[in-house]
Amino acid sequence: MPKLIDHDRRQHEIAEAVWRVIQREGIGAVSVRDVAAEAGISSGSLRHVFASKAELLAYSMRLVATRVRERAQTHASITDPWQRALAVLDEVLPLDDRRRCEMEVNLALVAESPAHPLLKEIALDAQRQLRGACAAILTGLAQRGLIAPDIDVDTEAMRLHALVDGAAMHVLLGDTDTPDTAQRMIADHLRTLA
Amino acid sequence: MPKLIDHDRRQHEIAEAVWRVIQREGIGAVSVRDVAAEAGISSGSLRHVFASKAELLAYSMRLVATRVRERAQTHASITDPWQRALAVLDEVLPLDDRRRCEMEVNLALVAESPAHPLLKEIALDAQRQLRGACAAILTGLAQRGLIAPDIDVDTEAMRLHALVDGAAMHVLLGDTDTPDTAQRMIADHLRTLA
DNA sequence: TACTTGTTAGTACGATCGTGCTAGCAAGCG
């Protein structure tokens, strides 16, 4: 048997190297060589883990969604419905370096997705999941009477979803919007539904 | 004198070729050669119009903002404040092929902007302008009493802005959100401010 | 200790990249 290697861990390390290269040089400048160098391995080794660049990018994109989903699930134990809702939504806002990196990578790969059908499918999946999460949050709050119980959940989920993604993008780019103001805006929005 | 050429027109034609290449192949695959071929000229000729790829991308991005701004200004003559507000906001939603193309190109170049300081500056400019337009719309509606006059314009402009950009992105990617539903959502949102 | 086997590093290849450069073409002036 050869050297024992945790394959999953290796995939994660390489994907995170992709993230850093995207952040530093932009999606257009991502090359297999750069990623391998960033991960500290040779491009030949990288190729044994990801057979093609398309696979590499797809996995990197999926890992973003996975990480966000995992963190969101850890908040399921929060008992206060308001706190739980806000905690979940905060996971898709660029409130710290880690989340900012995830959002930048996601945006870059979304922008590249028109060309790659695989990326498009992954982006669509993530979009549907976040939409579902928004709807679930609103349903939960409405059932507990914390927001108006007669709202149209689908309509309001669409609005909340657009608000969250728009705010995230503006924080990424902007000099006017900050993590704090975005976070507050989402909370205020939910309160206006009460 | 050589052949008489409308320099501005040539720049526009090339920039629109950039748009088409971005739409078709993604920002990562944009090359000077492809753009020249798409525009029907040689890469040497392109180089006399745009000295570098960075200039080419920057001009293409600025042209998106210019086109949107020009169309928005044509709506200044609409007398009904509601109709005027919605008409302006509709210009940044991907409601038809032309606007969809502009939004896709803008998103792609925004995603590439971390790498290129010039693109970042242009993206920031566009963001500030749209924010200003949102604030102006809200101020106008509030002064006429069409929405609650005691709203915090800055806060609501931030929310409207995030909503518009988020909805635009979801229509671009999504299979759930359509141009119609996005348009209706924006209109409904303004009405909830009344 | 030999063998097997999955992993690694490094190289090679054809294609394509951004960009510089040069010869030639087309149009107005003297």
Added chain:
DNA sequence: CGCTTGCTAGCACGATCGTACTAACAAGTA
């Protein structure tokens, strides 16, 4: 007409791209 001048086309260059391939290596088995 011939000259000037600005635009055009196309090639050349070095660099870098994605990918394929091969030899060396490391670790567990018999």
